[in-house]
Amino acid sequence: xxxxxxxxxxxxxxxxxxxxxxxxxxxxxxxxxxxxxxxxxxxxxxxxxxxxxxxxxxxxxxxxxxxxxxxxxxxxxxxxxxxxxxxxxxxxxxxxxxxxxxxxxxxxxxxxxxxxxxxxxxxxxxxxxxxxxxxxxxxxxxxxxxxxxxxxxxxxxxxxxxxxxxxxxxxxxxxxxxxxxxxxxxxxxxxxxxxxxxxxxxxxxxxx
Amino acid sequence: xxxxxxxxxxxxxxxxxxxxxxxxxxxxxxxxxxxxxxxxxxxxxxxxxxxxxxxxxxxxxxxxxxxxxxxxxxxxxxxxxxxxxxxxxxxxxxxxxxxxxxxxxxxxxxxxxxxxxxxxxxxxxxxxxxxxxxxxxxxxxxxxxxxxxxxxxxxxxxxxxxxxxxxxxxxxxxxxxxxxxxx
Numbered sequence: 001x002x003x004x005x006x007x008x009x010x011x012x013x014x015x016x017x018x019x020x021x022x023x024x025x026x027x028x029x030x031x032x033x034x035x036x037x038x039x040x041x042x043x044x045x046x047x048x049x050x051x052x053x054x055x056x057x058x059x060x061x062x063x064x065x066x067x068x069x070x071x072x073x074x075x076x077x078x079x080x081x082x083x084x085x086x087x088x089x090x091x092x093x094x095x096x097x098x099x100x101x102x103x104x105x106x107x108x109x110x111x112x113x114x115x116x117x118x119x120x121x122x123x124x125x126x127x128x129x130x131x132x133x134x135x136x137x138x139x140x141x142x143x144x145x146x147x148x149x150x151x152x153x154x155x156x157x158x159x160x161x162x163x164x165x166x167x168x169x170x171x172x173x174x175x176x177x178x179x180x181x182x183x184x185x186x187x188x189x190x191x192x193x194x195x196x197x198x199x200x201x202x203x204x205x206x207x208x
Numbered sequence: 209x210x211x212x213x214x215x216x217x218x219x220x221x222x223x224x225x226x227x228x229x230x231x232x233x234x235x236x237x238x239x240x241x242x243x244x245x246x247x248x249x250x251x252x253x254x255x256x257x258x259x260x261x262x263x264x265x266x267x268x269x270x271x272x273x274x275x276x277x278x279x280x281x282x283x284x285x286x287x288x289x290x291x292x293x294x295x296x297x298x299x300x301x302x303x304x305x306x307x308x309x310x311x312x313x314x315x316x317x318x319x320x321x322x323x324x325x326x327x328x329x330x331x332x333x334x335x336x337x338x339x340x341x342x343x344x345x346x347x348x349x350x351x352x353x354x355x356x357x358x359x360x361x362x363x364x365x366x367x368x369x370x371x372x373x374x375x376x377x378x379x380x381x382x383x384x385x386x387x388x389x390x391x
Contacts, residue, residue, distance in 0.1 A: 007232075009222040019218040025211050080216075140360065165335075165356040 012065045013046030018164050021080050027185035036182030038160045041076040043175050044167040047100045058107040066113035073177035074121035086181045089156040091145040093131040093176040097168035105132045124148030138165050143178040155187035209262045210243040216277050224380035233380040236277035239371035244295045247366035255302045263303050267312030270372040280376035282317040284351040286340040288371040291329045292363035319343035338373040347387050350378035
């Protein structure tokens with residue numbers, strides 16, 4: 001157990017961390033060829049920009065808070081999924097409480113202070129796909145995931161839900177990182193290499 | 209026993225009531241989504257064969273998993289059975305209200321008390337609260353607590369969600385006088 005003095009809680013206004021992990025053992029009655037573990041980790045923090053208005057700059061707090069969150073969340077994801085080498089896809093998300101702006105959620109997940117570090121900690125190369133919303137406590141957010149080095153890998157397009165029952169309060173933000181160790185349970189919708197060329201000219205019946 | 213999914217939730221509370229905790233408060237839940245052993249059989253009078261076939265296996269699956277997720281000795285615990293809409297609450301109760309299920313957890317956690325429980329029927333994604341009490345003395349007031357869980361996409365109408373919960377401590381910032389002070 002970490003000593004209190006080593007914890008970053010007070011400097012980033014951290015209230016709690018919630019891990020959700022899921023493994024599908026059978027889907028549609030059959031065991032997946034590659035059973036995948038999926039996980040999300042959510043951090044509930046105080047919104048540092050409350051009451052600052054839409055013209056206020058966000059960068060100082062971004063640079064201070066987002067890297068700490070990137071480390072806290074990815075440490076837990078890696079531990080929950082059996083090591084960084086096991087992780088094949090990733091995603092990120094934020095839910096801002098009703099007294100904040102969506103821009104505040106974006107400030108914590110859409111800049112290099114979070115995204116670059118999450119990518120580095122999870123040893124990925126892709127842009128990280130995301131979801132964000134403003135909501136009352138207990139909202140379920142569907143977090144998209146895609147492949148961490150080859151984003152167009154269709155078998156790895158999947159989602160995981162994240163929900164903290166008592167967060168975000170109006171003055172809080174929930175910041176989420178998510179990952180998976182493999183594809184959907186029974187992926188069979190082809191990929192870009194096997195796709196036919198589909199255009200309005202190539203179809204016998206053009207949608208109208 | 210046909211298990212479709214296993215879900216793990218771990219909560220780590222750092223601050224409560226605006227005040228930092230001395231140590232993070234940890235609660236873990238592990239839930240198995242299983243096919244209702246009595247699905248499609250109409251009213252089954254004798255549930256005993258289904259209990260024999262499943263309850264002990266479920267306890268053996270969930271008890272070590274929830275203690276591993278907690279990463280600390282358990283001080284409080286609880287259990288849940290959430291039955292899909294086509295089943296009876298009696299089906300969920302059958303699987304968790306037997307020593308064959310709970311003794312796995314008691315033995316692994318060095319516990320002695322009865323496991324408090326929630327039994328409920330609902331659609332996939334239904335929210336349920338698992339009650340937890342102290343593992344050796346159910347009158348220890350500091351450890352009375354509950355934990356909210358939601359498993360998206362479960363239970364389907366023919367499924368049951370069976371869960372165990374463990375807490376490494378009582379409530380965060382617990383400061384109520386013990387029961388003995390009122391007796």
